[in-house]
Amino acid sequence: MSKQGIVTQGVVAFSNLTEFDTYKGKPTGAYSLVITMEPNEAQKLEDMGAKVKDYKGSAQRKFRSQFHVPVVDLDNHPVQGEIPYGSKVRVLWVAGELDPEHGLRTHLNKVRIVELSESATEDPDEF
Secondary structure, three states, X not given: OOOOOEEEEEEXXXXXXXXXXXEOOEEOOXXXXXXXXXXXXXXXXXXXXXXXXXXXXXXXXXXXXXXXXOEEOOOOOEOOOOOOOOOEEEEEEEEEEEEOOOEEEEEEEEEEEEEOOHHHHOOHHHO
């Protein structure tokens, strides 16, 4: 598999980009981002050998990195903090090894926020 970057679009379901992801209460040693994808995006991943999970009728995939992952906006300005649930993003990743159990490994390189979710911009005073 080529080490060239691949771009996948989706909507953020879980963002763990400022601290390591945890599993059963313990840090995994990796940052991660789970996105929900349209069927055509999910099919592209499956065609490459990546496993895509079905969550309530929607396709989801986790992208991971052992290193800090840069997050930028559309103007290429750095964005700090976690990406809010429901935000539209483009994920730049590199294909890793093909694992018999987990499928193609998807190494996260960079995230571009296309549109922040409304929950990220809601003013608590206006709630």
